[in-house]
Amino acid sequence: MTPIGNLSDKIGRKPIVIFGLVGTSIALVLYAIANTLFMLIVTQIFYSLVFASIYTGGSAFVSDVAPEAKHNEAMGFLNSSITFGAVIGSIIAGILAEMFGLRVMFMILAIFPVFGALVVLLRIQETISLQTL
Numbered sequence: 001m002t003p004i005g006n007l008s009d010k011i012g013r014k015p016i017v018i019f020g021l022v023g024t025s026i027a028l029v030l031y032a033i034a035n036t037l038f039m040l041i042v043t044q045i046f047y048s049l050v051f052a053s054i055y056t057g058g059s060a061f062v063s064d065v066a067p068e069a070k071h072n073e074a075m076g077f078l079n080s081s082i083t084f085g086a087v088i089g090s091i092i093a094g095i096l097a098e099m100f101g102l103r104v105m106f107m108i109l110a111i112f113p114v115f116g117a118l119v120v121l122l123r124i125q126e127t128i129s130l131q132t133l
Contacts, residue, residue, distance in 0.1 A: 002107070004056040012126045016057035021117035023050030025110045032075035032106035055082070 008016040027047035034040045058078060066074035076082040089109075 002052070002056060004053055006059065008057050008060050009128070012128055013057045013061045014120060014124060014126050016053050017061070017120050017124075018117045020050045020053030020055075020057060021113040021120065023047075023053065024113040025117075026050075028110035028113070032103045032110070046077045061124070063126055 004016060024047065025047070027050060028042055030039070030043040031034050034043055059075065062078045063071065093105055093109060096108055100108070
């Protein structure tokens, strides 16, 4: 199991997903202000870690709530949704970059993960009981 998966078992899925979403916003801002190759590399490493948090926490959420008989279907839907989001996000990013330039595009896109974090914070119930751990 990944270290992030172990951590989500200890502290819950919500904090891991929220960390990943907020971290994604931070990474997008860092991309916008990066002015050296080194800063881009560090930002990409950071972004990889926070994306792993979103994916691992989200997968754990789905695994926790999906009925056993529907587990494969639910995980397939999650992966399809992530891929669909990447495709649509790339199209939107390309349009924004063409209209406003790359730096502004990254700043605009940094807003969306914050909304996602708020939805998780306010609307999603934790799926594991931390008292039993």
